[in-house]
Amino acid sequence: MTERKHHLSIICIVSAFLIMTALLAGCTGTSSEQKVTGAPTGTPVVMYEAVTTPLRVAEVTTAPVTAPATATPKPEYTPADGTVIAYTAASLKGASGKLAEGYAAMYPGRSVVFNLDGTQALTTQVENGAYADVFISASPKYTKQLTSGKYFVDGTVKTLTTNYVIVILPAKNPAGITSLADLAKPGVKIARAASTVPVGIATDAAIGNLASSTYGQAWNDSVNRNTVTYETSEPSVATKVALGEVDAGFVYESTSTAAKTGTYQSVTIPKSDNYLQTYSIAVMSGSGKKSAAKDFENYMLSDAGQQVLLSYGFRPA
Amino acid sequence: MLEVTIQKKLRDFPLDISFSVDDSSILVLMGDNGAGKSTTLNIIAGLVAPDEGMIRFNGSTIFDSGSGIDVPVEQRKIGYVLQRSAVFPHLSVSENIAYGLRARHCDAAVIEERVGHWLDWMNIRELAGVPAAGLSGGQKQRVALARALATGPLLLMLDEPFSGLDNESRRSVREVVRECVADLKIPCIMVTHRLGDARATGDRICTVSRGRITGTGDLAPDQ
Amino acid sequence: MTPSSAPARPLHSIIATAGASLLILAVTLYLVLPIIALFFRTTPELFLASLANPEVTSALLLSLATSVISLIIVILVGTPFAYIHCRNTYPGKVIVDTVIDLPLVLPPAVAGMALLVLYGRAGFIGQYANIFGISIAFTTLAVIMAQIFVASPFYLRQAKSLFDQLDPAYELTARTLGASPARVFATVVVPLTAGGLISGAVMTFGRALGEFGATIMFAGNLPGVTQTMPLAVYVNMAGDFNAGLTISILLVLISFAIMIAVRYYAKTEVPHA
DSSP, X not given: OHHHHXXXXXXXXXXXXXXXXXXXXXXXXXXXXXXXXXXXXXXOSOOOOOOSSOOOSSOOOOOOOOOOSOOOOOOOOOGGGOEEEEEEEGGGHHHHHHHHHHHHHHSTTOEEEEEEEOHHHHHHHHHTTOOOSEEEESOHHHHHHHHHTTOBOTTOOEEEEEEOEEEEEETTOTTOOOSGGGGGSTTOOEEEEOTTSHHHHHHHHHHHHHIIIIIHHHHHHHHHHHEEEEEXXXXXXXXXXXXXXXXXXXXEHHHHHHSOTTSEEEEEOOTTTOOOEEEEEEEBTTXXXXXXXXXXXXXXXXXXXXXXXXXXXXXOO | OEEXXXXXXXXXXXXXXXXXXXXXXXXXXXXXXXXXXXHHHHHHHTSSOOSEEEEEETTEEEEEXXXXXXXXXXXXXXXXXXXXXXXXXXXXXXXXXXXHHHHTTOOHHHHHHHHHHHHHHTTOGGGTTSBGGGOOHHHHHHHHHHHHHHTOOSEEEEESXXXXXXXXXXXXXXXXXXXXXXXXXXXXXXXXXXHHHHHHHOSEEEEEETTEEEEEEEOOOOO | OOOOOOOOOOHHHHHHHHHHHHHHHHHHHHHHHHHHHHHHTSOHHHHHHHHTOHHXXXXXXXXXXXXXXXXXXXXXXXXXXXXXHHHOOOTTHHHHHHXXXXXXXXOHHHHHHHHHHHHSTTSTTHHHXXXXXXXXXXXXXXXXXXXHHHHHHHHHHHHHHHHHHBOHHHHHHHHHTTOOHHXXXXXXXXXXXXXXXXXXXXXXXXXXXXXXHHHHHHTOOOTTTTOOHHHHHHHTTSSOHHHHHHHHHHHHHHHHHHHHHHHHHTTSOOOBO
16 A cells, blocks of 8 residues: 555656646746637648749739849858747748748758748737747738837838739639629629738728729628628638639739639739738847847848749739 | 247347247246347347247237238337336336326326326335336336236236345235236236246246247146 | 554655645646636726627627527437437448547548538539529538537537447337337437436537637638637737637636536436446
8 A cells, every 4th residue: 555655656746747847838938828820720722833924814013023132141140040930921821931942042051930820810929928030020000019019129120022902713703703893793702801910901901992092982882791701811811712612802912923823813903092011020029049030031131032022922122 | 828939040049939828827938048038028029020930919910921910019019027127217106107108198097097006006106206216126126017017918028027136025026927917817928047936926937048949848836 | 551642644645645736736727727817818897898899799699699509400410310320230330430520530620621612602512502592601501510510529429328328128118118219219218318418418519619710711700690709709819809808708608607517417327238
């Protein structure tokens, strides 16, 4: 009997010790309970490949390719700097593979891991203690919010790239949409992002502009009535369109440009009514690898990084 | 009078049984576990279908493989008390007894009269409202018997009715069974493995082994 | 008479007790503290103010309504299904047994994707419904279908287990007494398994209420139509943090009530062989 109690006490002590350690680590480190990664939004079926000559049905406003003036910086690094964790707006999902390759090419031995999600979700996570080295925001609203919350290192907040809103249609265009006016036709199903998502903010603005300049309030109301879902990230909108489950979706131009030929048709929104989304990049003040993070930011702002973004349909900063 | 001839291929051996039982008489089936005794009762009750055979009692045929007669379970007027009585634990004693009558959509007045009759007959009037789950083994057995007989069956079958009973309950159940069968003038088959109970209750005995009847005989009345 | 003094407790026994208490405390706190933190992040005024928010109330009503409907369907269809499945052997029974458990291991987002690919208007079945003008995806019906898909295993497994455990003697006796199979089911089987069935139903309701991944994939997110409470929490995480917090707290309260109900009903045992 005493022998069994002896064993039990050892097990108890060891288990209690392990649990207390785990608890302490959980309390002082990142709050993992509230961390919500991109999993709930589901994996989009369509994988985006880099395309240099996009195929369109409707009118196209070509993206001017002008490289920013920054020269490629000389790599200054220590090899054992570890992986950079980049909290990144979901719309960079397609480009993320090439960006990771490019970073490793410029700084051999380094790597980056992207946490892709709606900027609004990433902002909440960071504000609740999530750890990141770099933050790429798809909306000035959240950039301002985090800046005033002192989450960024001073002087590292830079404009990364820009993006317009576009309307994409399934390849077969089941509703026969040829113009923005058709979006108000009864029975048309539209997908867009929720108003807290950056592309949702842009969509709402663009629709508002189009209503007041050209199509009128009744058109605006009809478009709202025809909206069947407010998705929580930009790729989710694209997925619904790609599957043919909706007739139209409001996404970023980059998504449309970078998609494999024949995935979508599209209808452009005139520049004068469109909303130019400005993406920013910044080094997190809570980062433990600030020099590596700065290097990653440099890469993203360099010719190499910008070229990748342009090839995925983003516009220059 | 009950006449039974049945054949069925079971997993380990073929079942081939043939016997008859007179009205007001009790036939005991005895044999090892797995010999096919309970299966025989289940077949007569209609819960299991034989490959071939004929079952006839009270002048009507309830099963005949030759002419395709197969009366469904709920219409065979048989009172069947399974092993361990299977008294419905969620119902009271009188609700248990009334179950078969309700299932046959009898009048409320008829139900009350019959339930009352059997409560008195089995001497369990004071247990009428008691939930059946709380009864002793002997009491449950009496309720199960009353329940089976309340619908006025034309054949009574009992599978190990004495298992788990103390001596006093056993004696009273033996008496009750004998009296019922004599009173109602119906045939009765009883399966038991205890020779004492067999001799005290039964009139005739059949021994069953590996699906066949290996012996028959009369049972002398007990002292 | 020598006075017998109580023996001093040996040291390792004290350590064992301390260790055991620490272990219990640690596990309990780990599970309870995050829930408590929710309550402390808001104030009663903010909470009540959020309750007046139409988006919060519409999410609450939609969640409750769809979960209740899903539960009713699961019970009405699932109970006879489980009973027939248990009482019969049929070809492919093992496959059906496995398939019932499938939604438990499938990630909800995958389930949602699968439902969309089948019932969406471009889907294998959905395209025919679409011809008749029937939309399935992005409707409240889709919410219910997603909930049923992910939550039904909870009820079906419980019902199967109960019916398997129930001594067949009760049903056989009832048949010989003259009851039809349907009557036997209603008057004997269900009353004897009711306690366990209710506890299974409560768990099913809880799972349906908390469903997110399949819902957002198959039904989308539209306030008042498909925006259930879990979706509202996620969408409001940025923007209206207080609304998200309020809905989270509501979900916690409902979950707690569910847990208590399960513990109460799970006490009744099935009379088994």
